Amino acid sequence: MINNRALVIIALLAVIAWIANASFYVVDETQRAIKLRFGEVVEADIAPGLHLKWPLINTVRTFDARVQTVESSESRFLTAGRNALIVDSYVKWQVTDPNLFYESTRGDMARAESLIAPRVDESLRNAFGSRDVSTIISEDRDEMLLQPMANLDRAMRQEVGVAILDIRLKRVELPREVTQAVFERMRTERHAEARQYRAQGLEQSERIRARADRERQVALATARQQAETLRGQGDAEASQIYANAYQQDSEFFRFYRSLDAYRTSFSGDGDMLILSPDSEFFRYFSNPQGEAQN
DSSP: OHHHHHHHHHHHHHHHHHHHHHHEEEEOTTEEEEEEETTEEEEEEEOSEEEEOOTTTEEEEEEEOSOEEEEOOOEEEEOTTSOEEEEEEEEEEEEOOHHHHHHHHTTOHHHHHHHHHHHHHHHHHHHHHTSOHHHHHHSOHHHHTHHHHHHHHHHHHHHTSEEEEEEEEEEEEOOHHHHHHHHHHHHHHHHHHHHHHHHHHHHHHHHHHHHHHHHHHHHHHHHHHHHHHHHHHHHHHHHHHHHHHHHHOHHHHHHHHHHHHHHHHTSSTTOOOOOOTTSGGGHHHHOTTOOOOO
């Protein structure tokens, strides 16, 4: 009798424990949850914490609410100039509407990624298709992806119940078969630009050289004119000084001029002059007093 009563108590305790375990559930802080009743959603976006449900009637589905990453495979995109680019990217997303997420994916994360990946590929294809290669290379790629990311985020919130937080490009490069051709074309363009710059430089150098030569000729002509003017003024002043000196003592002036002529005539070795002894040139040799000979 006692054993039967103990078994009944144990059975009741087991049933109570099962009911308690089936009635209470915990939603972690990193999760989003919904409550179902026979497959129909009766409570969406349950907050983290301890909650109560009806056993066998209600079921709870939880989803990871942390930021998820979808790595895309290499894709070949065409630019506005019909140039092919190899693009490798990834997208960050997060569950924001557990009810819509469950209805669109049945709570399958892989299914959600399969819905997001092609939409990301389409957005990137449109973004690259509206720009040429030079713009894509020089433009800020983060800014280039702002509008596609905003459009995709709005669509995914409405269709899948997830938010697109970020789209990043890991690698953007030309296909191997066209890389060499592009490099050759770029090299040709740069050589043409270099030749143009050299021609412009030569033209400017010739212009500068011609201007410098013209300024030099003008400066030399001006200097010559000033030199001739100064020389003329000096000669006039010298003549005036000589004239004044001659007027003061004409005989001494003639004597000084004769000495200067002697010094100049006999300054070198082997100089020879053939003159008559009574020549006016030897006037002060034969007559130191300087009296004129008849």
